[in-house]
Amino acid sequence: MQPLLFTVALFAYLVVASARLPGLWSPPSWLGAVGRVALWVGAVAHIVGLGLLAMHQGGPPVLAAGGTLVTLAAFLGAANVLMQRQPYGEALSGVLGALSAAMLGLGMLLPQGSEPAPEALASLWFPIHAAMILLGLLGFALAFGVSALYLVVSGRLKAKRLGDLGRLPSIDALDALNTRFIVLGFLALTFGIAAEGLWATTIPDRAPRLGPTVYVTVVLWGWYAAAVMVRVVGGWRGRLAAHFSLVGFLGLLVSLGSIVAISRGWH
Amino acid sequence: MLGPHEVVTIGLSHHTAPVSLRERLAMPSDAVGRHLLRLREDKVAQEGFILSTCNRVEIYALVDGADMGQRLSRYIAGAHGLTWRELDPHLYRYQGADAVAHLFRVASSLDSLVVGEPQILGQVKDAFRIAAEQRAVGRFLGPLMRRTLTVAKRVRTETRIGRESVSVGSAGVELAQQVFGELAGRRVLLVGAGEMGRLVAQSMLGQGVAEIIVANRTYQNAVTLAELFGGTAVHLDQLTRYLEQVDIVVTSTGATSYLLTRAMMAPILRARRYRPLFLVDLSVPRNIEPSVHDLEGAYLFNVDDLTEVAQRGLLRRREEASRAEAIVQHEASRCYRSLGARSADPVIAAMTRRAEDARRRELDRSEAILRTMPAKERQVVEAMSKAMFKRFLHDAIAQAHQLGERGDEDGLKLLGEIFGASHPTSEEDDDAR
Incomplete structure (x- = not known):
């Protein structure tokens, strides 16, 4: 059942992206309504499908790369629905819809994890670690979407394409939102890493393993730590800050994608 | 037609008259009140209100259907020391649904110098307030004023006419x-x-x-x-x-x-x-x-x-104006029909009064029997008699409304006669007000 629901969600997200991304330039009202309906259909189908997958596996499907991407895409879809009431919600939903579709599509192609979970995962620290890492990734994904939109709006002002003024969010609002999502993502990632460390101490006879995921996580943490320093402490704003979010998340996707392609797993 | 009356608009604006003429006709609020009073005293109009701004002077009035505002036009010329020949080429006149549509257009800022400007609605509200204070509006223009404000609000919220920058x-x-x-x-x-x-x-x-x-x-x-x-x-x-x-x-x-x-x-x-x-x-x-x-x-x-x-804002406002125009036309014909239905009110009131008299008479005739009944049963009989008459009149009232909406003066008269309730003439209607 869940493959069908995921397929419905994937198509719905693609509809959202198709309906709302052109909306960044000149949105006809009927296209906005199509996007709104498709977003609800996609998010509901996705969450129900994820619930069925979790029931099938006896827990959240975050042990394998595919399951993690499907879960993250579901969170992003839900966040997209929640943000519809915000002034920037409609403009942002096209970018987030495209991102959800990409992550869900990739997640569907990769193994979603059906083998029994290792005993070590029964620790209480594991769900905390997984939830925090997912929250961190969600924050970075949202920051990516907001930054992309920031560059579009800022680019239009710079190019003096003033046709659809007032229909897009202000660059100041997008900049502030980007900071919030980066800080949220960074704090969650930090807690997630700390929880993993504590979890490792509870596993007897487990030698520390420094694999590619650990290296990527460290680089990622460092990158976003720098982004937080630049924005919050240094007060730097504008396109530089937006590029930080864009490059960070794209780098994350490419690195983790490569790891999964090579090792077929997270660790 | 609204029974024996008709709603008319007579006025001039920046579209039809130069500022030299507009300034001669412009009226401060105290003068508006005086003119409204005189219009009614001289029986030029039964109801009325005056919109006087720097760009327009317009009189909206309920006038005798046979006269159609001829006396009103002459009154305007006379009141401002102008000859008919001087004034007439600059005046526009609307009647019936067209007059209603014109008011809606003006209040929605579709007729303004800068389409979509917000000040006109405030000026229309002031005109309504003065007319209400002078008790110059009643059964027809009172509801028309309320509807005008609703339509203007609808145009503002459903179109972007007031949102685009034009300065x-x-x-x-x-x-x-x-x-x-x-x-x-x-x-x-x-x-x-x-x-x-x-x-x-x-x-x-x-x-x-x-x-x-x-x-x-x-x-x-x-x-x-x-x-x-x-x-x-x-x-x-x-x-x-x-x-x-x-x-x-x-x-x-x-x-x-x-x-x-x-x-x-x-x-x-x-x-x-x-x-x-x-x-x-x-x-x-x-x-x-x-x-x-x-x-x-x-x-x-x-x-x-x-x-x-x-400039782009101005262009967009013009585009939005065509959407707003459709709203105005639809609302105007609807509003005029509902005003027409009001012209049946005197007939309906007379019919209801006559039915109530008949009901009371029959109950009085049976008073001796009713007195012997317990209070609860008497209440049931009372309620039943009311319900019977109400049911009996229902179709006739609906018919009267339809005749009013169609402006069928003869039909209303006939219906009144069938029920022994005469349809009032314009003179009687004035007195009733």
Whole structure:
């Protein structure tokens, strides 16, 4: 059942992206309504499908790369629905819809994890670690979407394409939102890493393993730590800050994608 | 027709009359009240209200159907010391649904000099208030006034007619909002004392900016302007310091060379950590080097950009006006039909009164028997008799409404006669009011 629901969600997200991304330039009202309906259909189908997958596996499907991407895409879809009431919600939903579709599509192609979970995962620290890492990734994904939109709006002002003024969010609002999502993502990632460390101490006879995921996580943490320093402490704003979010998340996707392609797993 | 009456509009506006004539007809509010009183005393109109603004003078009136406002037209000429020949070529007249549609168009700002401007609705409201205070509106124009305000609100909310910027000042605000969102709490630096700069600063002040700092080569002029805006005056040589602090810069000076160059702005923007700086250069020749716009964090617009936004806004308003026109026409025919239904009110009232009399008489005749019944049963009989008459009259009342909506005066008269309730003539209707 869940493959069908995921397929419905994937198509719905693609509809959202198709309906709302052109909306960044000149949105006809009927296209906005199509996007709104498709977003609800996609998010509901996705969450129900994820619930069925979790029931099938006896827990959240975050042990394998595919399951993690499907879960993250579901969170992003839900966040997209929640943000519809915000002034920037409609403009942002096209970018987030495209991102959800990409992550869900990739997640569907990769193994979603059906083998029994290792005993070590029964620790209480594991769900905390997984939830925090997912929250961190969600924050970075949202920051990516907001930054992309920031560059579009800022680019239009710079190019003096003033046709659809007032229909897009202000660059100041997008900049502030980007900071919030980066800080949220960074704090969650930090807690997630700390929880993993504590979890490792509870596993007897487990030698520390420094694999590619650990290296990527460290680089990622460092990158976003720098982004937080630049924005919050240094007060730097504008396109530089937006590029930080864009490059960070794209780098994350490419690195983790490569790891999964090579090792077929997270660790 | 609304029974024996008709609603008419007679007036002139910037479309039909020069200002020299409009100013002769313009009426201050106390004169409006006097004219409304005289119109009714002289039986020129049964109900009425007058809209007098700098762009139009219009009388909306409920007049005798046979006269159709002829006396009203002559009254206007006579009251202002004009001859009929002088006035008539400039007057327009609407009647029935067209008069209603015209009122809706005017209140929705579709007939204004600048389509979509918001002031007209306030002026229409004032006209309504004066008429209501003078008790010059009643069964027909009272509901028409209420409906007008609803339609004008509908046009504002369902179209973008009032939202597009059509002046340089509002275009400046709109561009600044694309950078900052709300302007409340922002700081504005106004360089120079040019008229355009003042207009833009004034518009921004209306959006709740926290402070306006005025810099001018002649310090005394800066002080005068700062006092006008409740802001702060600074010397022109302090410009660099304030450029690091403010969010918006508006230049409007007579300087013949750049006051703000790229070389000067680059370190300032860096010191601001690329916090957005919105710059509006309204001067010709320009005061800010155009390449400043290429710097990170700077958004520079000149007078041509603002004009372009204003012209596009005007074009959009015109596009929206056709959507608004459709709303107005639909609402006007609906409203006129419902006003027509009101012309059946006297017949319906007479029918109901007659039925109630008959019911009372029959109950009185059975009083001796009813008195022996317990109170509860008497109440049941009372309620039953009311329900029977109500049911009996239901179709006739619905028919009367339809006849009224169609303006079928003869039909209403016949219906009244069938029920022994005569349809009032216009004279009787006036007296009833």
